[in-house]
Amino acid sequence: MTYQFDFSSLLAYWPEFLQGAWLTLQLSAVSTVAGFIVGTLCAIGRSDGPPWVKFLVGSYVEIIRNTPLLVQVFIVYFGIATLGVRVSANTAAVVALVVNVGAYTCEIVRAGLESVHKSQLEAADCLGLSKPQIYWHVVIRPAIERVYPALTSQYVLLMLASSITSQISAEELTAVANRIQSDTFRSFETYIVVGIIYLALSFVVRIALWLFGLAVFVRKRKLGTAL
Amino acid sequence: MSAVVKLSNVHKSFGTNKVLDGVSFEVGRGEVAAVIGQSGSGKSTALRCINALETIDGGTIDVCGHAVHDAKLDRRSLRRDVGIVFQSYNLFPHLTAEQNIMLAPTCVKNKSKAEARDLAHDVLRRVGLAEKADHFPEQLSGGQQQRVAIARSLAMQPKLMLFDEVTSALDPQLTGEVLKVMEDLARGGMTMILVTHEMAFARKVASQVVYMHKGKVWETGPGAMLDKPNTAELADFVGSGL
Numbered sequence: 283m284t285y286q287f288d289f290s291s292l293l294a295y296w297p298e299f300l301q302g303a304w305l306t307l308q309l310s311a312v313s314t315v316a317g318f319i320v321g322t323l324c325a326i327g328r329s330d331g332p333p334w335v336k337f338l339v340g341s342y343v344e345i346i347r348n349t350p351l352l353v354q355v356f357i358v359y360f361g362i363a364t365l366g367v368r369v370s371a372n373t374a375a376v377v378a379l380v381v382n383v384g385a386y387t388c389e390i391v392r393a394g395l396e397s398v399h400k401s402q403l404e405a406a407d408c409l410g411l412s413k414p415q416i417y418w419h420v421v422i423r424p425a426i427e428r429v430y431p432a433l434t435s436q437y438v439l440l441m442l443a444s445s446i447t448s449q450i451s452a453e454e455l456t457a458v459a460n461r462i463q464s465d466t467f468r469s470f471e472t473y474i475v476v477g478i479i480y481l482a483l484s485f486v487v488r489i490a491l492w493l494f495g496l497a498v499f500v501r502k503r504k505l506g507t508a509l
Numbered sequence: 510m511s512a513v514v515k516l517s518n519v520h521k522s523f524g525t526n527k528v529l530d531g532v533s534f535e536v537g538r539g540e541v542a543a544v545i546g547q548s549g550s551g552k553s554t555a556l557r558c559i560n561a562l563e564t565i566d567g568g569t570i571d572v573c574g575h576a577v578h579d580a581k582l583d584r585r586s587l588r589r590d591v592g593i594v595f596q597s598y599n600l601f602p603h604l605t606a607e608q609n610i611m612l613a614p615t616c617v618k619n620k621s622k623a624e625a626r627d628l629a630h631d632v633l634r635r636v637g638l639a640e641k642a643d644h645f646p647e648q649l650s651g652g653q654q655q656r657v658a659i660a661r662s663l664a665m666q667p668k669l670m671l672f673d674e675v676t677s678a679l680d681p682q683l684t685g686e687v688l689k690v691m692e693d694l695a696r697g698g699m700t701m702i703l704v705t706h707e708m709a710f711a712r713k714v715a716s717q718v719v720y721m722h723k724g725k726v727w728e729t730g731p732g733a734m735l736d737k738p739n740t741a742e743l744a745d746f747v748g749s750g751l
Contacts (some may be wrong), residue, residue: 377711405599408560409613409665410588419612501603501645 291466292475302458308373308453310441310487313379318433320380321387322422328388329395339388340381346385352446359450371374375447375454383440390432394425406442433489441487442480453503455479512571513538513560513700514670519568521554530556530724531568536669536717541695542702543732546721547746550705555721556671560593561704569679573668589617592662593671596678598654600646604655606633607642610664617665625664632660636690652683656690663694670694672703708735708747720746 292299328339346354358378362369369377398421406416426433448457455476463472496503514536520528528551536542542550557563558570561584563701573590592656593721600609610629614620620628633639636656646654655675662670672691676684690712695714697700705711711718712732720728720743728734738744 333743358688398638401595401597401599402601404562405595406601406612407584408562408591408593409661410617411613412583412585412616419616420601424601427603499603505647 285470289470289471289475290470291328292462292471295462295466298462299455299475300459301480302453302455303483304351305372305452306441306444306456306460306483307486308339308445309376309379309444309452310437313383313440314437315439316376316380317383317429320384320424322391323437324384325391325395326417326422328409330390343385347389351378351382351443352449354382355447356451371447371450371452372413374450375444375452379440380445382443385437385438387433390429390436391426393431393432394427395421398425410501427502430495430499434495435487436461437491438484438487441483445480455483511538512536513540513573514542515569515571516555516559517569519555519558519570520566521551521563522566524610528724529565531560532721532726534569534717534719534726534729536700537699537716538703539698540700540716541714541720542717543715544702544719544721545706545708545711545725545746551724552721553673554721556673556702559672560591561587562593562648585617588664589673591671592665592667593673594655594658594662594667594675596674598646598651598658600654600658600661602646605643605645606649606660606715607640609646609657610647610661612667613661613665625724628664629660633657635663635693636660637686650683651679652686655679655683655687659690659694669700669702672701672705674704674706676705676707709728710713711735722746 289391308324324339324343328343331339341398355375355378359371359374360373369382380429395435402420403416406420444454445456448460451457459472466472494496512535516535517533519529520527520534524703530551532551532555534542544555546552553748554563558565559572559577561582566656567579568578572717574585575582575587575590577587599604601612604612607626607629610632611622611625614625614628614738615622630639630642633642636659638653638656638660641653641657646657659675676687679687684707688707690699691703692710692714703715712735715732718730718734719726728738728740734743735747738747
């Protein structure tokens with residue numbers, strides 16, 4: 283191999299890499315929070331809603347899980363434009379990511395909801411708790427605690443998948459890299475650097491979610507169960 | 510004697526399987542009724558019907574002034590008067606003992622956190638587990654979990670407590686500690702109905718023993734009835750237990 287690595291020409295671009303990484307984190311954070319809310323509501327609807335809600339949510343989940351993210355991003359981006367609403371590429375990216383991760387979250391949380399044993403509901407019912415109280419205290423909280431590791435993986439995956447939104451020119455890390463490599467012609471080096479940054483971001487996201495889990499799930503912290 | 514619980518000619522089937530075939534009995538205030546019988550005799554179903562966990566096909570059930578058989582029954586107001594403890598404890602795994610107990614008083618009776626906590630410590634003391642308030646269910650033995658479950662029911666200050674084979678999953682030593690709590694409750698004047706296989710306990714503590722067989726009340730009487738049964742079936746049942 284005669285290739286001569288040259289990372290020095292990328293040095294001048296480090297503020298842009300940093301900015302790209304920062305935007306990637308922001309996109310991911312907003313999409314994670316919104317996607318979690320959408321997904322949890324959908325999970326409740328799909329497991330306990332009236333038939334038409336089950337049908338609607340079921341269709342949404344299956345359509346999203348069986349089409350490529352890139353296509354979803356384009357549909358959202360051009361779809362919003364066709365509706366005559368002008369939004370930035372970043373906003374369209376967030377909407378697409380929320381729609382996508384909401385569907386996956388729905389299925390993960392639903393698995394958690396269904397793992398709560400019927401006898402738990404019966405015990406809460408016998409104590410006189412109302413339906414919403416039972417749902418909140420006895421179903422949702424332990425359900426999410428149980429599937430939290432799966433959710434963590436999903437949200438790291440979301441952060442990595444956000445690179446696809448570079449295709450609609452959201453200015454996140456991959457888009458920044460695309461521009462830098464066309465300026466410097468140092469493609470290989472550029473993507474190596476970007477790869478390393480993504481690795482670091484994954485680490486950051488995992489640590490953040492782990493700390494969040496420790497703060498929220500007291501039992502796991504006290505008993506030292508893995509998150 | 511005012512009846513707290515009155516079952517009259519109660520019928521209940523699951524599909525074609527007739528589980529309760531005209532069950533009638535009464536439990537007065539402060540009484541302890543032990544319902545005994547083979548597995549499948551309908552005793553647990555009878556207990557669940559009293560708390561409206563099952564709807565009955567025929568007959569009437571009156572519990573603390575609630576017409577349980579009525580389709581318009583206000584289940585939540587029935588729940589305020591009746592506590593139930595299950596064989597499998599059914600504690601909420603993500604909450605500590607104290608939080609398990611505090612949940613219903615704060616949600617249902619709108620007590621403040623501080624009041625509910627005081628109440629939790631009070632009932633935990635009654636079941637001898639004051640020092641376990643901060644433990645999660647999985648950190649407790651089966652017997653301790655069951656005592657927390659009893660405390661959780663007590664915290665709602667029910668007029669009637671139902672016990673559904675609460676010691677069946679426990680070894681003899683742990684069974685002993687749970688039965689002791691129940692005996693203390695009985696002595697304190699709590700009206701109780703317990704479905705149990707603990708014959709010695711039934712004989713000692715129950716003011717009334719109800720022997721069920723094939724979905725019917727086969728024989729009923731004071732605890733001493735177990736020593737000289739009137740029917741061959743009860744004699745058989747008691748004999749096989751020894």
